[in-house]
Each structure stands twice: as C-alpha cells, then as structure tokens.
Amino acid sequence: MTDDLKERIATELAGVRRRSLTYTDADDNFLTCQHSPIMSPLVWDLAHVGNYEELWVLREVGGITPLRPEIDDLYDAFKTPRKDRPSLPILGPAEARRYISGVRGRVLDVLDAADLSAPDPLRRDGFVFGLVIQHEHQHDETMLATLQLSGESGLLPEVPHPPAPVVDAAAEVHVPAGPFLMGTDEHPWAYDNERPVHRVDLPAYWIDRYPVTNGRYLEFIESGGYGDPRWWTPEGWEWRMGTGAFAPLFWSRDSSGWLRTRFGRVEALPPAEPVQHVCWYEADAYARWAGRRLPTEAEWEKACGWDAGADRARRHPWGDAPPAAELANLAQRRAGPSPVGAFPAGVSPYGVEQMIGDVWEWTSSFFTGYPGFSSFPYREYSEVFFGRDYRVLRGGSWATHPTAIRTTFRNWDYPIRRQIFSGFRCARSASPGEA
Template sequence: MTTSSTGTPRTAGQPPPGPEALRERALTALLAARERTALLTDCVEGPELTAQHSPLMSPLVWDLAHIGNQEELWLVRAVGGRDPLRPEIDSLYDAFEHPRAERPSLPLLAPEEARRYAAEVRGRALDVLASAPVEGERLTASGFAFGMVAQHEQQHDETMLVTHQLRRGPAVLDAPAPPDPVAEAPLPGPEALVPGGPFTMGTSAEPWALDNERPAHRRDVAAFWLDTAPVTCGAYQRFIEDGGYDEARWWHPAGLRMVREHDVRAPLFWRREGTAWVRRRFGVVEPVPADEPVVHVSWYEADAYARWAGRRLPTEAEWEKAARFDPASGRARRYPWGDTDPGPVHANLGQRHLRPAPVGAYPAGRSPLGIGQLIGDVWEWTADDFLPYPGFAPFPYREYSEVFFGDAHKVLRGGSFGVDPVACRGTFRNWDLPVRRQIFAGFRTARNAAEGEGAA
C-alpha cells in the first residue's frame, strides 16, 4: 500500500488522482474549515466578537478577518494572480506586525464587514480553485496552497476555541460527550516497550505536509517505555496532593519561578470546592473527571509531574516513533493505526466533542504496540525544543516555522479535540512557549529501557 497525492492510501501501481479529485479534496477541506469558523463566530453577539477575552488571545473578529486575508494573499493573489481586494488592511492582519495584546486598539473591520470580506475572498478563491493548476510547480502541486490555507483556517479555529474557553459568561457551545472506554478492548497495560533502532521521521511524500515536517530522515532511537495513555486528571491530582507544586526539586528553575510568581497550584481552570476539584469548561462548571487526560498544563508542569513520577517526557523522536513505527514491517505509517485518514472511530478530533475522551477510548486508533490516543484528545508536550530537521528549507514563507526555531519553544505532538484532521497527522509538529496553559495540552511520560530490553 502506498500513499496517494491526496493523502489517502492507494494500491501500488494505481495511478495518482487527477486534477478533479485534487480539487474536490481541496474544496471539501476549505468548506469544512469555513463551517467551523462560522459556528465559532456566529454563536456570540458583536461585542463578544470585538472584545479581547484575554491578552493572550486576539479578538475573535481579528481571527475572522485574518483568515480571509491569508486566503486572499495565497489563493486569490499568489495562485490566482488576481488584483487585491483590500490591500490597505494587509498590515492590520499581519500576525508578526501586531502582537495579540495590541490588536483590540487597531482599526479592525467590524464583525459584519469582516464576514462580508471573508465571504467575498472565499468566492474568488473558489473561482481560482476551479481553474488554477493543481499540479506542476510546488505551491500548487497536489493542491498544496489550498491545503495550506485550509490548515491555516482550522488552526485559527482551534485558537478561537481557546478564546471561547477563556471568555467569561454563559455557555454558547455544546457537543455530545466523547465515547467511553471499550471494556472488550482494554489497554495492554500502563506502559508499552517501544523497540530500539532506526525509523523514518518526518515526511517528504505527504502532499499537504508543512515545511517543518520535512524532509523525511532516518533517526535511531534507543528502546524506551511509553505510557499507553496520556496522564489522567486523577493521576495529576495525586501529584498535587503530594505537594508537587511545593517541591522545588521537581521543577525546572524557570517553572519554579512561574508557579511561585503566579501562585499556580493546579491546571488552569481548576479550583477547589470543599474537598473536590471542579473545572470551568466552555462556561460550565463541572467536577474534574478522574479518567480524562489532564489538559491546560504547561510544559513546566508536565516536566515536574514526570520527575515526581520517576519518569520523563518523551523526546519528539520517541513520540513519533511510537506513533508511526510498525514493528512488523519496519515502516513508518501516517498514523498509529495505519495510512487511512482519521475517522470518528480512530480519534477525538474536529471539535466533535469539546473535551478529551476517557483513557481507553478509541481502540481502533491504537498503535501496533497497543499505545492509545496518540492522535487527538490533547496536544502532548515533548521534551524537545522546536528545531529544524536536517535539510529543512522554509516554504512558502519563513514566518510559518523558521522564525520560531530555537530553545524558546517546546514541541507538542498529536493534536487535540480542538484540531481538525486536515491539520493533524503523525508527522505534524506544533510548538509553544513552555509557560502556555490556555492551550489544549496534556502529556504522557516515558522511561529508558533497561539494557537489552527492546533490542530490534
């Protein structure tokens, strides 16, 4: 089985899809992203769209117009070669020109004007999609530019979902609960041994992969043990009750400063009510569920917990090997379960459920080693700084990845319940500052294998 240029599996020898199939995939991705954007912006009134609910986030109306502006820049102008619609607003929606805390003071488009602008851009972008080449030069090959724009919009949809979590006021979003664990398919144990040896990390073939996922390269990883599920709220509560936030020995020095200066005592949005913990989730206060992956913890908190537990965070290479390596074939797959795109049976993605699923859910999404929920539910902090792969080349612009490389940002993997499948795969790399707690981030822990264990 090989992977087609649309990112779906095809039998060896089968011809790649033609231009119309590529256009259909791009159209589906663009429409799905816009549907999610509309849901997140139509559920609140104008003042809620223009308000800044946290200095860490943009007003929702900024995200809405920024989505349209990026689509205009890349699809209407760069691919379509058409005249600009609103060149005078380009600087207003340049994420590198204006920090988030300053954006409410800018002369932003009002909500209805932003909606009209995004709709007009979309109409022209779909005209471009109908006629532009989806093969040939790199920007348009396999519909890359359209896939890039769809991923960009879905990434902002997750950002807007974070803003909804930070906003105060009554609940405006709702979704069914995620599935329960499957009693007939229990996890094989608390941890799994990942064999040592080389594997292929990153990709050179995934058509819509972004620049920081490229190129594919060989990495040699020593055998290690990895949790078969993310760390749960119940397990994290034991860290709290054992005085984990008070013990300096567990903490990175910068993390210790963070918790002491800001009096951090628990994951963001948690609070005590009597002897129990409750959390605020999208405007609803509810008991903290012990069996869900913990979410809204910083890298420093994840690292401290791992040290307290006598373990560590996995490296980025270890995480990807656990998520992609098939011991039977020695091949790196697109996802833990294989090459097929994620579906509702595989992972908690796409804002179908506005919370992580209990550990043990989604048995169809497990890796060959029985490791579960590597994709979806919560972004997982890894031990590593965000750095380029050997042979990295920025494309199509430096500001997507290259300007963030260095020791200031830590890598997250796997995606959360808030990310769409189009922007989540086994090679996808996310990154953030180690202090960040508002994002939908959790973690799992690892430990070194004993000498001789897991030899390939």
C-alpha cells in the same frame, strides 16, 4: 484525479468556513472584546484567515490585484502583537464577514482554473489550498481556546463520550531500540517543518500507553507537587511562584472536591480523562515527581506511527485511513477529551493509544529544523521560531480537525502556555537488559 482533488478541496474549504462562522456567531461586543491579553479578539482571527487566503491564493497563485491592501499590516501576525490588536482599526464583524466571503468566492474561481498537476510547488497537489485550509483550522482551534477563556458556553455539541473502560491508566509500552524514518516527503500538504524525512536511531525506551489522566495528575497535586521545588526546573519554579499556580488552568476546589470549568460550566473533575490545560513546566514537574521524563519528539513519533514490520511510517497510528469516530477524538465531536482507553481501534503498531486527538502532548524537545530543512513557502511559518524558546507538542487535541493532524505534524508553543488544549504522557529510558 484532478477533478476529484478539486472537489475535495472545495468541500474542505466549505467545511472550515462553516466552523469559523459558528465560532464567531455572537454579538459584536463579544467578538470585538479581547478576552485575554494573550489572545486576539475573535473578529481579528476571522478577518485574518480571509487575508491569509487573499495573500496566498488570490495574489500568489491567481495573480489577482489586491482587494484590500490597506489592511495587510493589520492582519500580519508579526507586525501586530496580540495585546495591541484591539486598538487597531480592524474590520468590524459585518465588514469582516463580507470581506472573507468576497475572498472565498474568488478563491473558488482560482481553484476552478488551477492546474494542480503543475510543477510549481504552490500549485502541485493543491498545496496552497491545503495551506489555507490547515491555517484556518488552526485559527479555529485558537478561537475555541479564546471561547474557553471567555467562559462562553453553548457553542459546542454535547455529544456523549464513549464509556470509560476499565484500564490500567499507568500502563507502559516498550519500544525496542532501532532506527525509524522521521518526518515526511510524501504527504502533499505537509508543512516545511515536517520535512525532509530522515533516519533516526533510538535506544530502547518505555512510553505511557495512555496520556496522563486527571486522576493521576491529582496524585501529584495532593502529594504537594506544586509546593516542592525538587520537581521543577529553575525556570519552572520561577513561573510557579510568579503565577501562584496550584493546579491546571480552570481547576478549582470546594467542599465537594476538585472541579473544572469547561466553556462556562463548572463540573466535577472526571478522573479518567486526560489532564488538559497544563503548561510544559507542569508536565515536566509531574514527570520528575513520577520518576519519569517527557518523551523526545522522536520517541513520540516512533511510538505513534512507525510500523517496524512493514519498515514504513503510517500516516496515523492505526494506518493510512482517515480518522473516524471510533479511532480518535478529533474535529470537536465532543467538547473535551475522552476517557483513556476509549479508542482501542486507534492503537499504534507498538500498542500506544490516543496519540492522535484528545490533548496536544508536550515533548521534551525544542522546536528546530530537521537535517536538510528548507523554508517553504515563507520563513515566518516555521524557521523564525526555531531555537530554545519553544517546546514541541504532538498529536492534536479534541478540537483539532483531521485535515490538520498526522503522525508527523509538529506544533510548538512557549513552555508557559496553558490556554491551549495541552496534556502529556511520560517516558523513561529502558535498562540495558530491556533493549
């Protein structure tokens, strides 16, 4: 088992690095340019993932003398705000590639010698390697968001989406009242914020079978939703007025109708795809307009993975099997969300679809720790973000790698963020007779 696990880890390390190098296969000026003040130069992300590997695998587990201690502060995300990174003496593209390659060679040596059955929680089940693999995949998704903001095209394969089936995009699913187990103590690479597993008892509710589509969101726009403060929280209305937003990010309109820009290409808006690039305020306003609300993250997780018949949680909506192409739109197989109803085989036990992949889904919940939470392996991964500044997103997007998503995975961001591949679905409380 240890040898099989080591082989799997080596394969995952190679795969994520190919992805990082693909997204940074551009000229030096493009890589060192800051395409948005809320994003890092791509070359910073590239060296940062190598520095993170050096800190956790080489130094913490391997006991190896630091290779480049003088750059630690440059690649510490808490010490260097994104807006300041272009002015720092960060590594250039060629030097960054040499650095991460040198780190990776030593990481494979540490992996070869590691005892993955050791009681040390960093080594046990290869946790530290899962930590750096997931971290790099998360930064690669951030790189894709930067590429979208830059208008860069041609970096992603244009694999056709499945045909758009005829479905009721407004369909709802009833989730009966009752308890379920939220979080996990079983997934060996789960982050601290997914732990510990705990019992949550929810009243009955309804949740959208599919994510809200472009077509449904367009109804909100054309009914004057962006101009009516009734649908917005005070903070949301302040954001709307301050930004002048009138539609999701990257949407535009001309004489032919509504358009969207995707990696530098202007296209007709596809009505059957999940809406993407909306912030929490926009999602919440739509839900209010529709007479609904955003689901709590507990409601989202129960609808996604709880199997009441088996009295257990599934790792994914369809079961514990890893994601496959017919189950979910993940891993950049396609450069955007697929039409709703395209993955019926990926349905959850309650009958909810496309909860994994396509778009990150905003929930109503603030990002906090679960009862009994304990930071591991460092406070800055989760704990320092707890509070009312961040809202939780669930489910991953088309750009998320399967290694970095599961029913219990928790993402979080500021409610103003739209550059991420974010969408949502709505929920509503059940009436007393519907429990």
